[in-house]
Amino acid sequence: MAQPYDFPLDQLQTYKPVLTKQNDFDSFWETTLAKLAEVPLSYDRTEIQYPSKGIKVYRIVYKGFHHSNIEALLALPDSEVPLPGIVSYHGYNWCIDGDIHETVNLALKGYAVLKMYCRGQYGESADNIVSSNGHVTGWMTKGIQDKDEYYYRAVYMDAVRAIDVLAAIPEVDVSRIAITGGSQGGALALAAAAFSSIPKLVVADHPFLSNFQRAIDISPSLPYNELNEYFRRYSGKPEIETKAIETLSYFDMMNLASQISCYTWLTIGLIDTITPPSTVFAAFNHLTCEKDIAVYRYYGHELVPGSITTRLQLFMDYLQK
Amino acid sequence: MAQPYDFPLDQLQTYKPVLTKQNDFDSFWETTLAKLAEVPLSYDRTEIQYPSKGIKVYRIVYKGFHHSNIEALLALPDSEVPLPGIVSYHGYNWCIDGDIHETVNLALKGYAVLKMYCRGQYGESADNIVSSNGHVTGWMTKGIQDKDEYYYRAVYMDAVRAIDVLAAIPEVDVSRIAITGGSQGGALALAAAAFSSIPKLVVADHPFLSNFQRAIDISPSLPYNELNEYFRRYSGKPEIETKAIETLSYFDMMNLASQISCYTWLTIGLIDTITPPSTVFAAFNHLTCEKDIAVYRYYGHELVPGSITTRLQLFMDYLQK
Amino acid sequence: MAQPYDFPLDQLQTYKPVLTKQNDFDSFWETTLAKLAEVPLSYDRTEIQYPSKGIKVYRIVYKGFHHSNIEALLALPDSEVPLPGIVSYHGYNWCIDGDIHETVNLALKGYAVLKMYCRGQYGESADNIVSSNGHVTGWMTKGIQDKDEYYYRAVYMDAVRAIDVLAAIPEVDVSRIAITGGSQGGALALAAAAFSSIPKLVVADHPFLSNFQRAIDISPSLPYNELNEYFRRYSGKPEIETKAIETLSYFDMMNLASQISCYTWLTIGLIDTITPPSTVFAAFNHLTCEKDIAVYRYYGHELVPGSITTRLQLFMDYLQK
């Protein structure tokens, strides 16, 4: 069944909601990037045993936003020449065993791959921003009453710094770096591309954190529904919702889209109820860079096998000499 | 249907699993209480308008564990004499509109009622302990790799301090204080009673955070299943589970039960799948104080109307002169 | 998720379906009220113990329509002056432990509260109208082949008489009476206000029994679906459905709406699938009295905490001197 709860494909292709940027949108991000810049680039690298020939795997711990420790995996295929690199971001509440096998599998195709663990979500990535307010389970509403405390502010910056870290790895050719991820990872790839000039390519599957107002209205699923759940908790205080919606506007992928300059490839399944197609098209249609979107009629919120060949080809075209 | 997944009632009544205390169980809690004692008792009190005669409602912000701000509601019925008091703790991820109406309704029966908002879960109660590790959505696994960072360490102490705060309210008679709550709130009531000598009565409905190992095995539901979910994320690192189980032992209600000295009344429904009856009996059967448990054959994880009369009578018997 | 199965809010606000009154609509109700008037006002009052200071609780048994015994609760806060009164009606198949605690909690705010038990649904309220026909489980289709036998004819009249009973209580000031309820109780409050001149205020949450034809089409839930189920049972006899639809027209809240003259406040949640928003707006938009409706975007068929403050304020404004 094609998605019965969202627009048909032809409407999706032209769906371009009005942006919701506040006046200080740009200055907020300038300040934020300046705070990130105050943290010097720094990382540790320790080898991890992995039972395969042709690959070396390392545990990376680098300093992220607010000087927090952020853990990551690094997989380097054996190579005598500098390697093209890929930074990979994981989905929301979804990093299982550190995605180590997925990371290795991509690296074995000839790439230095860095998988960042989102702060608070996995491994030793510490979420060191204290929110002055309570929230519902999950991270969607953590700090949502104050844009400076909002969870994703730090995560977006950690994602930017992850690119810097990969670029600083001696085996990596900084001129050939792509970034990728699905769902939350797709959003992080887009956000990082909006703030970093390093990436030559973005591959984002069914990106999350876009067009929040519509997501609240039509997504029947977590994690967008953490917002609905949060608003329910304050049924007698509508100002809480108003403030939260304002905070979200700073992090909305559609508001950040125009800052991306490299080629960007998105994928979306038409029966995706977690990141409804319209929210993804909202971001896509606001992209001003070179771009494409692959639409899969029979797929939901999942990696589409048929999309893998295309992305591997893109990685070869953009990153391999 | 009576619960098909747990022991029958006669086995529940004698179910008393071996305690899982580590050697330093007592010293851990001594240290923890000492750290709480370092935070001086301090609170602000601001009146909130509430459309009812005979009652005044206040917003309280007090200093909890690690000097964090903890928000609470205080409802005081009009009275010319000192009032008996009740501290009330809310369920996990479940404080809706601050439970203000429930708090007022209890207060109108002649009690000064303080409702504590759990840190990180509601209002302006800030969760200011940074965990060095990631976790799954929710608070069950936050800090679980280190007992000093575990989420409930601070919450248990905030719960103890909440009693001190109510006792310090001028309108309250410190010699007549009870504590109560359901689910997470039931666990907090029991934990606070284990660490505070103030309460004269504990009323705990289907308390959570008890007999974790059995909960992991038989509960099909959140939030205990956050533990299962967390262990799944580390299928290649069994030491993570080992450490987590050790951390949980410090917070297990059955291990704390023998420290409670006042009369304690528990309730449990036989079809409760969120806090399975056996986990509640595990705590109950380890209580050494005067105690009773009310068992409701047709009820799950919910407040049983028929239990309200009993608890109101207990409040009268223990708190009213 | 906002409701995907009903109109968007702006259409709801103007949705005003054509009324479905039969020619003898008015005479049917005149006859019915005349039959109620034949039953003399009569009630028994017995005290019930309740473990709270400041309140007295009574069991009331009064004579309702067709001389049936109707049971009710009466809660009277201690007062030296006449009390304002509130009649409260319960939801369909939903009176648990007689709602005694809810009744007491409202009374403690300074009101004499009478909770009527719907005939056949709880306590010793006897449903003494015999239907000549069978029906499906529930009361929605009981007597539906004959408007004189239809279940709600008697219930509407019992609800009117409940107001008379409260007005006759010596402690009550007849000039300050409100009526309230949710779902079925909301419908009964509206119906009673259509037939009684006593109430000064109606507070009706997500009222049931309105705009039946649309409810049949869009509600996926019981109890409206009892109608669908009933019609299925007579797939070979379409005249059964025709007659039932005609009967329902006499009881449809939108057809009764214009008879209400006091201020009326409704609430509805946008994700309510039991009493879909459009069916509630159908009644609201046909009200000709002073009126308001509170719309809750993230709520379904449930009491919204944020609405309680508003209703308590309304009770104070309309009932307290």
Next chain:
Amino acid sequence: MAQPYDFPLDQLQTYKPVLTKQNDFDSFWETTLAKLAEVPLSYDRTEIQYPSKGIKVYRIVYKGFHHSNIEALLALPDSEVPLPGIVSYHGYNWCIDGDIHETVNLALKGYAVLKMYCRGQYGESADNIVSSNGHVTGWMTKGIQDKDEYYYRAVYMDAVRAIDVLAAIPEVDVSRIAITGGSQGGALALAAAAFSSIPKLVVADHPFLSNFQRAIDISPSLPYNELNEYFRRYSGKPEIETKAIETLSYFDMMNLASQISCYTWLTIGLIDTITPPSTVFAAFNHLTCEKDIAVYRYYGHELVPGSITTRLQLFMDYLQK
């Protein structure tokens, strides 16, 4: 999957719970039968058109218990000699289009078939016993506080009278009558056989209304769960449950079983969750007549096609000359 929630087959075969008859069990039923006897046998018969050769269909309205009108269908195949007869009872809340086609299909095999419509459940069968108490949706708890008012008292008697009516039909040979039904209908067939000496054969599929205490404990489904729901409504009044359980004992099929004297054939599916196998074996193992039970491993609460051949053969063996 074989039933995981009930006993395995070998335990079922010997499961014989202690009977729960009250001292006045026999006198209660003597009184009840005497009251039925006060209603003279009386029925009307009107032909209904049915588009098939070889058959005539009639609407019957007879006087049942308490002089109520009870509707039934009668199907008579063309025959020049007296016909064997079958009384058929329908399932709970389940008579769709009067089961007319099923009735005709059985009649076409050479039987006069009378299908009784349960009072209150279908057609013009009027439920004229007024209960002094409320109940939950459905009929299971209607009148349950008083055995004289309990719903099934009248229905059992209507079922007995239905046999008398068929026996009085001129085309029928009174010496060759069987009775049958499934679920509620199975219980009615057993009950009628306990009180009537006319039937030569009982065929009862997965009979309902048996071994109530176990049903309450293990059935996860309606309609047995109406009892659980009812008991929930009175969580503060355990005497209500006690009285209800006592009332049910008079109507429990296992208590009535020993009164049946003709050959009785039962069927049950091992994955039946509506009438769990143990409750059916409870009745079967208390039968003292000649008897058999067919067990279907892969079937739930449904008519098993493979059982039809057997029952048709039984009808031939017992009813056809």
Next chain:
Amino acid sequence: MAQPYDFPLDQLQTYKPVLTKQNDFDSFWETTLAKLAEVPLSYDRTEIQYPSKGIKVYRIVYKGFHHSNIEALLALPDSEVPLPGIVSYHGYNWCIDGDIHETVNLALKGYAVLKMYCRGQYGESADNIVSSNGHVTGWMTKGIQDKDEYYYRAVYMDAVRAIDVLAAIPEVDVSRIAITGGSQGGALALAAAAFSSIPKLVVADHPFLSNFQRAIDISPSLPYNELNEYFRRYSGKPEIETKAIETLSYFDMMNLASQISCYTWLTIGLIDTITPPSTVFAAFNHLTCEKDIAVYRYYGHELVPGSITTRLQLFMDYLQK
């Protein structure tokens, strides 16, 4: 609830999608019929015991398409004159115990009834067409990459031959034959009527295999969703979907509809999610023969009792002299 996922009734009544016939549509079927004609009419007939007077039941095995054995049931009521006949086709994956009782029940009304067992789906009907390709579970995609190998090509021809077999039964009057079925059986009845001049009447309930493109888009259920599942398996090979859609066009009931010349009666329930109403109207609105459609508002994919009287009347009107 009326169907929220499909067109409202007034749009259904005029929904007539553009046909999707390929250029060689007619020649494909000419060739196919010619291949059927190469198989000489041949059948075996063996009596089966059935415990009813007035009827004889036989097992038929005839030669179907590609010379495969096709099993069928034949039920003949006792008659001294030639009988009108009905060929009946069963639903997809749904022939339980050979539908023997249903077959007998229809026959007892005065018809020779032949129930064909679809090849591969029941009994000894062998599916002897080997597909060169794999498919998903079920038959919907078996052979879908080659119209000559597609599963339903042979089944449609077996259905045509079933009519020839019934017509050849000595007890049958070839001039009075109808065909019928529901779901897959409804499609087979329509298909057989498109290719055979024998039937005088078609009765098809909620026919399957119609307007595939819309079914793929809106049906949330199996078996149409086997197509969606199949297309998912080839997300990297869109040519597989293209070819499959082309194959389906030859078997689409709306493309075959205009070839039917006898009176055709369809039924559909408005809440049918298995064969959505629009797909059924797509076929109905392309019929050029005399036709009617009965629409049932409260019914899904199920036999509607109220429709049985009508169909029995049609059988009488068209088949009985």
Next chain:
Amino acid sequence: MAQPYDFPLDQLQTYKPVLTKQNDFDSFWETTLAKLAEVPLSYDRTEIQYPSKGIKVYRIVYKGFHHSNIEALLALPDSEVPLPGIVSYHGYNWCIDGDIHETVNLALKGYAVLKMYCRGQYGESADNIVSSNGHVTGWMTKGIQDKDEYYYRAVYMDAVRAIDVLAAIPEVDVSRIAITGGSQGGALALAAAAFSSIPKLVVADHPFLSNFQRAIDISPSLPYNELNEYFRRYSGKPEIETKAIETLSYFDMMNLASQISCYTWLTIGLIDTITPPSTVFAAFNHLTCEKDIAVYRYYGHELVPGSITTRLQLFMDYLQK
């Protein structure tokens, strides 16, 4: 939740049901292997483009049992020396996009990997055995009335031949071949190891097709439940079930287990409801070779990430020099 429906772990570890081999079990398989031997080893190899360095991918079509075409993928990493090889079998109804990326990912670790497509389930693997009987959707009951026609007879032989094909690839070192798969693929790996002397290692995840009688009793899920569904279709013909059970005995993994001689490593999750743990232990406990089983408490029927490291290490230990 650990599995509540199956044995606890300590009972699983000793669960060893009595074997169900028929007398001609060995001769049946001798005959079957002889029939496979009649098909000469033969395959075609065509390169497929894949966008990765270091790997070449080929489409293989070889002759399987009964001379059918069987398609497979072959992935060969660049290597100047002979490669160790792995044959991989896929799950039931579960080969998506040919598992090409998974196949490549394994090959990149230094192995020649052959992925066989099961006949009838994917690609151009043709299922050319015609069954004389019908079955339910799926392959579990195809041919189940005759062991020579049973679906898995051919598939087991195709699996054996797949090993021969990989062994015949010039780039492969025949002395270093392992076989692996999950679910159906796990069963095929075990079956192929029972019939082929080539493999040095078997890695089987949650193998299917084992201990059928228990699976029928306790698995609530497809595909084992195809058997339950099939038996339901013949409720009046118990001989059909008897015959099917006999046929299954020839293919039951526990009956074949003792024929495996190389080291065998199994995995199972304790909450696996598709291949319940006891059915897997039934096979494991009958293995007489060197063996181990990894048990995952929090996992169901899914590849456990934590098991991948172990299996890669096993591949290195057994296959890499």
